Amino acid sequence: MLGFLTFSSQPGFNYSFSVLISLFAFTFPIVGALIASRRPKNPIGWIFCAGGLLFGVIVAANNYAEYAQYTNSGLPDSVRYATWFSTWASFPALFLAATMLFLLFPDGRLPPPLTLWRLVAWTAVSGSAIAAFGDALGLEDLGSDYGYATNPVAVGGALGTFLQKQGGFGSWTLFVSCLASVFSLFPRWDRASGQERQQLKWFAYAAAIMTGGFILAFSFGGWARAWNIGMFVGALGFGLLPVATAIAILKYRLYEIERIINRSLVYGSLTAMLALLYFGGVTATQALLRTLTEREQLPQLVVVASTLLIAALFNPLRRRLQSFIDRRFYRRKYDARKTLEAFSSKLRDETDLEALNNDLVSVVRETMQPAHVSL
Numbered sequence: 157m158l159g160f161l162t163f164s165s166q167p168g169f170n171y172s173f174s175v176l177i178s179l180f181a182f183t184f185p186i187v188g189a190l191i192a193s194r195r196p197k198n199p200i201g202w203i204f205c206a207g208g209l210l211f212g213v214i215v216a217a218n219n220y221a222e223y224a225q226y227t228n229s230g231l232p233d234s235v236r237y238a239t240w241f242s243t244w245a246s247f248p249a250l251f252l253a254a255t256m257l258f259l260l261f262p263d264g265r266l267p268p269p270l271t272l273w274r275l276v277a278w279t280a281v282s283g284s285a286i287a288a289f290g291d292a293l294g295l296e297d298l299g300s301d302y303g304y305a306t307n308p309v310a311v312g313g314a315l316g317t318f319l320q321k322q323g324g325f326g327s328w329t330l331f332v333s334c335l336a337s338v339f340s341l342f343p344r345w346d347r348a349s350g351q352e353r354q355q356l357k358w359f360a361y362a363a364a365i366m367t368g369g370f371i372l373a374f375s376f377g378g379w380a381r382a383w384n385i386g387m388f389v390g391a392l393g394f395g396l397l398p399v400a401t402a403i404a405i406l407k408y409r410l411y412e413i414e415r416i417i418n419r420s421l422v423y424g425s426l427t428a429m430l431a432l433l434y435f436g437g438v439t440a441t442q443a444l445l446r447t448l449t450e451r452e453q454l455p456q457l458v459v460v461a462s463t464l465l466i467a468a469l470f471n472p473l474r475r476r477l478q479s480f481i482d483r484r485f486y487r488r489k490y491d492a493r494k495t496l497e498a499f500s501s502k503l504r505d506e507t508d509l510e511a512l513n514n515d516l517v518s519v520v521r522e523t524m525q526p527a528h529v530s531l
Contacts, residue, residue, distance in 0.1 A: 181211060181212070182208070183398045183399060184204045184207055184208035184398050185208030185212075186208075187204055187402045188200075188203070188205035188208055189201070189205055190402055190406075191204065191401075191405055192205060194406055195264075195405055198260075198263070198405060199260055199264050200262075200264060200401065201405075203253055203260075206253075207250075210245070210249050211250075213241075214245050215242075217239075218238070218239075218242035220238045221235050221238040221242060224238075233308065236306060236307075236308045237308055240292070240308055240309070243295065244291035244292040244295070244323075248283075248284035248285075248287045248288040248326075248327075248330060251280070251330045251334045252280055252281065252284040252330065254334055255277070255280040255337040256277065258338050258340060258341060259276065259277055259337045261356075261359055261401065261404075262355040262359070262405055267340050267343060267344045276336045276337055276340070277333075279329060280329075280330055280337070282329070283326045283327070283329030283330035283331075283333055285326070286322055286325065286329070287324075287326030287329075288323075289319070289322075289323070289326075290321070290322040290323020291320070292309065293307075293310065293311050294311065294318075294319030294320030294321075294322070295323070296310045296316065341356065341359075341360075344356065354404070354413055355407075356404075357413045359397075359401060362393055362396040362397040364393070365393030365396060366390050366392075366393025366394050366396070367390075368389065368390075369385075369386050369387065369390030369393055370387070371386070372389065372390075373386025374386070418481065418482075422477050422481055425481075426473055429473060429477075430466050430470065433469070434462055434463075434466050437462055502515060516531060517529055517531050
């Protein structure tokens with residue numbers, strides 16, 4: 157609420173995105189409480205609870221400090237302490253929670269080799285402690301959007317400079333540990349099968365949405381529409397991450413992820429193609445009319461015709477994209493479906509029982525791939 161009061165009057169404030177990211181932030185402690193109640197021995201639920209609580213305290217302290225500095229209200233000491241806390245606590249807490257999530261997902265245990273990943277985990281813990289301690293005591297000026305606040309507990313002098321350098325070293329150590337923890341998912345994926353592979357797919361799906369959205373936003377930052385779409389998709393992935401983690405850990409409808417990924421690939425590609433075709437066609441038509449007639453506005457008939465063209469292309473493009481994605485990414489299922497379709501058509505015409513028996517065994521062997529089959 158304090159953040160909205162501070163920034164809502166500022167030009168360029170995105171109210172809807174701020175509401176969205178605030179609502180999604182609540183999913184972490186809620187989902188963490190759900191996982192902790194169902195799987196109390198799995199530390200991921202407790203990580204979500206602690207991370208969500210700490211994130212809420214950090215955001216509240218930061219919003220209070222900025223609101224007080226913007227409105228020239230509040231006690232000076234309370235503003236300085238709130239700014240101080242939000243400055244040093246956010247980075248170590250966020251990256252430590254992310255590192256532990258990557259290392260412990262989905263069963264709450266470190267992957268083999270244990271010695272390597274245990275070293276990464278303890279390095280992340282040490283780096284976060286060093287970064288937090290160094291920034292808390294070493295920084296003298298705490299930057300903010302409306303001026304600078306002085307660190308109320310700064311050591312100062314040569315010791316303060318040393319602590320500040322140690323804080324930077326701890327931050328880099330924590331960042332490298334977080335990157336290393338991401339790579340722990342790859343050997344886990346190679347060894348996984350069955351349910352564990354589906355669990356990893358849920359996690360990777362939400363992480364891909366979040367990462368892809370933010371990459372889109374920052375890659376096309378100069379285009380306001382692309383920025384808004386990218387930030388919305390990134391925030392959506394941010395909110396889906398704990399939900400996908402809960403589905404994976406609690407093993408609720410695990411195998412639905414195949415259908416979700418398939419539909420996301422189809423409709424995501426379809427939306428991008430139709431949007432590119434629509435805006436490209438409208439832009440080209442507008443440039444052509446401007447050249448020929450010197451008119452700045454498109455006739456309403458051109459906009460209506462473009463919309464009808466997009467509507468007419470929707471189903472044909474969707475079918476072609478579905479067929480391409482099935483052949484490219486789901487080849488085994490695609491081949492099995494084609495085999496079953498061919499066998500179904502043969503059933504309508506074949507009258508030789510022995511031939512049907514042989515065909516049935518062949519179809520089962522090709523589609524199901526059992527160790528042994530007999531009829």
